Amino acid sequence: MATITVTVNGKPHTNDVEPRTLLVHYLREQLNLTGTHIGCDTSQCGACVVHLNGQSVKSCTVLAIQCHGAEVTTIEGLAPQGQMHALQEGFWEKHGLQCGFCTPGMIMAAADLLERNPNPTDDEIRHGLEGNLCRCTGYENIVRAVRYAAEKMAVPAGD
Amino acid sequence: MTATETRERIVGRAIKRREDPKLITGQGNYLDDIKLPGMLHVALVRSPYAHANITSIDVSRALAMPGVVAVFTGADMMDINPMPAAWQAGGVKNNAVTPRALAVGKVTLVGDPVAMVIAEDRYTARDAADAVDVEYEPLDAVVDARKAVEPGAPQLHATAPNNVVFEWECGDQAAADTALASAEVVVKEPIINQRLIPTPMETRGSVARYDAATGEFTVWMTSQAPHVHRLLLTAFVFGIPEHKLRCIAPNVGGGFGQKIFCYNDMAFTMWASRKLGRPVKFVEDRSENYKYSTHGRDHISEAEIAGTRDGKITGLRVKTWANIGGYFSTIAAGIPTTLYGRIINGVYKIPAVHVHVTGVYTNTAMVDAYRGAGRPEASYLIERMVDRFAAEIGMDPAEVRRKNFIQPHEFPYNNQLGLLPFDSGNYEPALNKALETVGYGDFRAKQAEARKQGRYLGLGISTYVEICGVAPSAWIGANGQGWGAGLWESANIRVHLTGKVVVTTGSLPHGQGLETTFAQVVADELGVNYDDVEIQWGDTLGTPFGYGTYGSRSLAVGGVAIKRSADKIKAKARKLAAHMLEANELDIVFENGKASVKGSPDKAKTIGELALAASVAYDLPEGMEPFLDETSYYDPPNCTFPFGTHISVVEVDPETGHVDLLRYIAVDDCGPQINPLIVEGQIHGGIVQGIAQALYEGAVYNDDGQLLSGTLMDYAVPTAAMSPHIETDHTVTPSPVNPLGVKGAGEAGTIGSAQCVMNAVIDALSPFGVKHLQMPATPERVWNAIHGG
Known part of the structure; x- marks a missing residue:
């Protein structure tokens, strides 16, 4: 031990x-x-x-x-108690999850991706999440969810 | 009460899911998240051989290790029965050999469990499993269904000579023979539908707890059908009354069919928890899931299509060898028979069809339903053969399809293959929409131009139809389908004193968003706020019986049961309102959440007021029981038959054999959509599983029965980067079968897609003389097709 x-x-x-x-x-x-x-x-x-x-x-x-x-x-x-990170919001808004099992890992990987590349193209999102498998969504709505978060995070605080 | 007067219908709106907040914040409750006081952990000792006699098992070293509580073998568990075979299908030769909780005497696949180690924690259990000494006498193995039926092949089970589980047929053999013999054109092709591994991201498992004081078990399970599992485990495996077992499916991390079936871990965790007086948990790891939980498809077929030079299809003859695996899984025989052969004509009027299927044991993982279950095999075969036929007569594949479509006025349509008639359909608008979206008009010119530049584009069309909500029970019972039960669903609705509505259902959502969809239906039916409707599921103690969620049946069957319970609530509410308003019941109308007197909208009682009155029961009409509480059992009069057209465009690189999927267009018709956001999500996910079959996935065994694609390193589940952008659209053709008009959307994407991509790949390869290619179209396979390797 x-x-x-x-x-x-x-x-x-x-x-x-x-x-x-x-x-x-x-x-x-x-x-x-x-x-x-x-x-x-x-x-x-x-x-x-x-x-x-x-x-x-x-x-x-x-x-x-x-x-x-x-x-x-x-x-x-990822977010303070009772609040949602922009990615969590994005996954909810864009139906980026179905069974939800891959979702925590997918969101954490996407958070790192947006940290490194705050404004990724769809192609960059798809390649940036290559280390995470989802069997339910076909990824289309995950891409939309990450894009939603990127756009939301790009808005300066207070706007 | 203006709120209900002004409320807008919520059915048909793309509202976001109520399931999501807990799942996106890490608050979901999946099986492996369950921890019970005193809980023990199981690690299995699994056979490294595909076929062997077990000559000895020595557990002494393992048992001596600190932290190990017990080690059991199959011989210890002879007081419980083998797992049940629930769908033997017509033609099964009474030889369904199902697994025992642990193998006894012999193993028939790699991963067959021979001993279970139970320890205080999972690391210790795993260490000790390595210390169990098992001696085997290896036997020859066979993994290929056609080789397994040949003389001299290794024999798996004494009750199944030549490894044959069943011989089954449908259609008219004489008519098909005549059609083929007299046809202007006949095209013959071997069609292989490769073996796939469903791969829900959550693997399977069970946690069992036994209460010695009451003699009751509670089992948490990764299950698509906990009520069915309760029935099978009690009545068939343990021989105890149903009420002595409570099954709970917590959040389930995807199923795709693999979690429909009754597995041995459910039995051995129950058995061990009773034996040891402590809760027992088993969760398989991914490589165990790949070796032992069910696989899908694995058909080898010989298909022949006949027709005229001007494009009329006149006959279809199919012989299929369906691989069943090392044992018979719960409903293994139903998939390659009823759900395959009876829909083999697809969307076409084919006057003479015959299908013969041989089910075969081999030394591989059990094969059972995987997303689509029989219908992807059927639609792949017919759609490939229609394209082959079109190429043979030099006709546009869209035109051949049009010429042979069942026409809108011909519904209900009886395909003469043993189904009840197709309920409704209008195939051409979906085809036209997809063709327009892809720009079919000038595609061929673009394709020709590209070829001049050495670029190989291909376009593939798939026009599919499928079967959802298999029913009715009387048809299943009367037609020798061998399914051991009916297939109705039930639902209960209670309107509590506070006006809150609680719905319990036997359906089992595991990603489909049924809580949201069902709540939308109930909110509109009762005219209450969506947020006041609670949907409960998953626990056999708190929900009425249901056959579970698979076969795209949960809205068309389970959802309709809910609607009917709401109808009963409204009927009682009307009666009560008439009493309270001193009006004739016939003059009461129920709309927007209130019962009012026809022509006097001010004389009204809201559903909340009626629930309160029914609940306190101070003044009820003569003979009325208190409370608004209604249950329905819904057995549909027929299946539903969703359909659609998918079109894909690919570019094949002749240097590398790589297939680039440039566009994917899906026009689906599942009837009216309760929640378009959820429907689109189902279609997306289904399509990528079909694309995966066409381009990437395949479970591969070597001749010794070793699973070479045994982990996610070797089995190519697509990533985001391997998946295309998907363009979706729809048409709406309501089903006359049920009062919601809905058909089902869970599997359509998968059923429509594999052949769509393969037709495109083969179209791209046509300049090289390629007429057919087996799946998956990997770069190596495509390159060899081009270069004659």
Whole structure:
């Protein structure tokens, strides 16, 4: 066992973990943050994407002990309690989800994409989300949702 | 009460889904999110061989590991029965061999579970599974359905000589033989519909809890049909009364058919929770899902189409070998028979048709319904053959289709293949709309011009029809279809004292947005605020019986049950209003959420006032029971038959074999749309699954029965970058079958799309003399077709 301290969604947590514990299992099993999902065992599907020190990572491919001292943001912490991030709004407005299982990872990956490229073309959105699989939507409405968020985020605050 | 007077109808509006806020904020509750006090975790020991005798299992090393609570094998569970076969279909030779909770004595596919390790946490369980020592005596395996029926092939089950599960046919063999023998033109083609893996993003699993004090089980399950699972697990597997099991489907992360079926993990988690007195959880990982949960399609067919030189189709003869896998899955025989052969004529009047299907066991994962279930196989086959026929006689494929369409005035149309008549249809407007959108008028000129520049464009047309909401129960029972039950749905509506409306349904939404759609229907029927309608589902304790959500049946059957419950609520409300307003019941009209006296709109009671009066029950009409609470059981008089035209345009790179999907146009007709936003989403998702079959996906086994496409690294589920922009449009032809006029939209996209893309690819390749190509049209396969490899 190793003891780690990780700041998750702004709150510090100190826990004992097995060295082999995956970040996704730490979040889901020990912190009860079950919004981060597991859809595969080969780092393909992206359902487990979270932000580690501000960058998107597949939390099934990161060990919990690697996150000692780090900041992790999950879907539960993307927006302040009771509010929605522009991407969450976009997915709702544009019907960017059906079963919702891939959605938390998809939104977290899209948030990172918009951070790097605030005004992506449809093609850039499609390529930017290549690490996330969705089986329900055919991606058309996910593209619309991300575009909605990009447009909304481009409006200066207060407008 | 002006609010209800001015309320606008909400049916038909593209409102955003009420399901979404929790799902986009990480507050969904999927199976693996469930944690119960004292819960144990299962890891399975699975066979590495496709076909083998189990000679010994030694669990001692595993059992000795810290944290391991128990290890069980199939021999421990002989007090429960094998999984049930619920749809044996006509022609099954009484040899449906279904899996036991864990394999006993023999395995018939890679991934067949032979032992279960139960531990305090999932890491320990997995470690200990590796310490279970199993010895096998490997046997020869067979994975190909046609090879499996040949003499000398490895035999999977003693009760199925030559591995044949069933022989089934429909249509008129003599007529088809005559039509083919006397035809001006006959085209013959081997048509392979490759094996696919449904791949819901959430894998499957179960959590079981047993209460020794009451003898009751509760099972949370990834299920499209919890009421059916309750029935099958109690009556057939455990031999206990139905009321001793409560099944709960929480949020379900996609199904596409794979979560319809009754799986062994439901049984072994129940069995172990009773044995150990603690809750037991099993969640498969993705590679387990790929090896053991059901696959779809896997047909090998020989198809022959006959017609005249001027484009009239006169006959169709099809022989199909349908791969069933290593065991018989819950409704395995119904898919390649009733849902395939009986709709093989598609949208065309074909005077002579015969279909023969052989169902075959092989050493592969079980094959059962996957999105579309039989109808994609049928529409792929007929639409490819119509294109082949058009090419053979040198006629425009759109023109051949037009010439053979069932005409609007011919509905209800009996295709003579054993279905009840097609309910309604008007195929040409959808075709015209799609042709206009794509610019068909000058496409051929553009195509010819491009070819001169060495660019190979192709255009593919698919005009499809499908079957939704399979019904009625009497037809299913009377026609030897072998389905072990009817297919009605039920719903209850209660209007509470506060005027809030609670609807419980046996349907099971897992992405289709039924909470939103159903609430739209109820709000309009009762004239109440949409936000005052609550839709509850998923728990057999709190919902009336339902057969579940699949086959695009939940609106056309489940939704209509809800509408009928609302009708009953209104009837009672009218009677009560007449009493309260001292009027004759015949003079009461119910509109916009209130019952008023005809001609005196001021004399009215709102649904809220009526609910209150019915609930307090101080003054009810003679003989009326308190409360507005009504249940309906709806058994439709027929299936519905949605249709449409899809058109795609591709460009094939002759140097690399790469197919670029330039445009995808879908004009679908599912009848009136309750929520166009949701319908379009269903169409999008369905289309990309069909495109995936055409271009990317295929489950591949080697000859030893090893699944080579065993993870998402090897099985090509498309990404956003591999998926095209989709242009959607629709026509509206109501169904006369049900009072909402709705048909169904969940599978149409998939049923219309694979052949649409393949017809385009083959059109693009026609200058190279390519007449047909099997799916998926990977760069290698396309390159070889061009270069004769």
